[in-house]
Amino acid sequence: MKARIKIKISEGHKRVFFLSDLYVARDFHRHLQEAIQFWKIPAELASQRRYRYHTDEYQSVLGEGSFGKVFKMIDTHTGQIVAVKTIQKRRLTPLEYDFMLSEIEILRTLCRDSHPLIIKMLDVFEDTQTLSIVMEFIEGQTLLKWLTEIHKDNNFSEEITQKVFKQICVALQYIHRLGIIHRDIKLENVILLDPYSTEPTIKLIDFGLSAVLLQGERRQQPVGSVAFLSPEIVREQPHDFATDVWSLGIVLYTLLTGRMPFVTKTKDKTLFNIKYKEINMKQTQWDNVSMQAKDLLVRMLAKNQKERLTIDQVLAHPWLQI
Numbered sequence: 587m588k589a590r591i592k593i594k595i596s597e598g599h600k601r602v603f604f605l606s607d608l609y610v611a612r613d614f615h616r617h618l619q620e621a622i623q624f625w626k627i628p629a630e631l632a633s634q635r636r637y638r639y640h641t642d643e644y645q646s647v648l649g650e651g652s653f654g655k656v657f658k659m660i661d662t663h664t665g666q667i668v669a670v671k672t673i674q675k676r677r678l679t680p681l682e683y684d685f686m687l688s689e690i691e692i693l694r695t696l697c698r699d700s701h702p703l704i705i706k707m708l709d710v711f712e713d714t715q716t717l718s719i720v721m722e723f724i725e726g727q728t729l730l731k732w733l734t735e736i737h738k739d740n741n742f743s744e745e746i747t748q749k750v751f752k753q754i755c756v757a758l759q760y761i762h763r764l765g766i767i768h769r770d771i772k773l774e775n776v777i778l779l780d781p782y783s784t785e786p787t788i789k790l791i792d793f794g795l796s797a798v799l800l801q802g803e804r805r806q807q808p809v810g811s812v813a814f815l816s817p818e819i820v821r822e823q824p825h826d827f828a829t830d831v832w833s834l835g836i837v838l839y840t841l842l843t844g845r846m847p848f849v850t851k852t853k854d855k856t857l858f859n860i861k862y863k864e865i866n867m868k869q870t871q872w873d874n875v876s877m878q879a880k881d882l883l884v885r886m887l888a889k890n891q892k893e894r895l896t897i898d899q900v901l902a903h904p905w906l907q908i
Contacts, residue, residue, distance in 0.1 A: 637660065668708060675714075690710055693707035701760050703760070704789065726779040726780070727777070728778075729777070757790040758834060762827050766797070770809070776791070795809045804825060812857070820857050830897070835886030838882070839883055847863075865884065882900065
């Protein structure tokens with residue numbers, strides 16, 4: 587039995603979903619109802635008082651961006667150290683605010699299973715001036731820093747690369763099965779918790795550009811980080827989960843060689859290379875890379891998204907059977 591669900595986004599704006607399965611429609615409707623109740627809960631002052639700076643306000647700053655700051659804080663109810671991202675709402679455009687709310691809803695969905703390879707959102711509260719997102723506190727290094735400062739000394743060990751890369755694939759497989767597309771897979775959005783270990787553990791972070799796709803649905807808006815953009819996004823064509831696999835392929839290329847495949851000094855030339863340049867595996871940096879790793883990479887970086895592996899197929903590839 588088919589079903590139709592109409593969602594009122596704002597005055598004059600609505601979205602209609604046509605679902606072929608009644609049970610899927612009921613489950614989707616239940617999730618929507620839960621989200622509505624979530625946002626109806628007022629941001630009580632008690633919630634804001636629950637968190638205090640780890641030291642003082644200045645020394646507790648973990649990072650700062652154009653929209654706000656991230657603080658290292660303590661949950662006074664549990665004693666747990668957390669990271670609180672505080673966004674100044676006046677600095678956000680309506681579209682940016684919508685992206686922020688979408689990120690919160692996605693993180694809330696991901697929190698249900700507490701997947702060990704994905705960052706967890708613990709709390710969220712809002713007042714007239716700010717929107718605050720409480721996340722688990724992660725100590726470690728980004729994959730980029732690990733690659734340039736630590737892993738480099740190991741001559742880009744393929745064995746360690748396999749262990750790290752497989753975890754990223756498992757995390758991506760989990761969110762894809764929930765219908766979530768990340769759209770910003772890159773070295774900076776993977777954290778290694780124990781970077782000096784020969785078996786480091788990862789966390790996938792930053793769902794600010796993520797979106798939920800229903801079966802067969804695609805997105806049109808070109809988003810992401812230039813070096814990791816897929817050909818379909820560069821061409822401003824509709825994209826789906828395959829765009830994440832391409833970005834993951836760029837990550838694998840960099841882990842195996844220490845270089846970025848398509849990046850040049852100019853953005854225009856980089857985008858041109860993404861659309862048209864083929865990978866050259868005759869260069870010396872590929873001499874010590876296994877044939878299986880090369881085969882997987884080529885299949886992930888297929889220019890045509892229809893020919894690209896899915897994340898399930900990536901994980902089933904012989905190179906990752908470790």
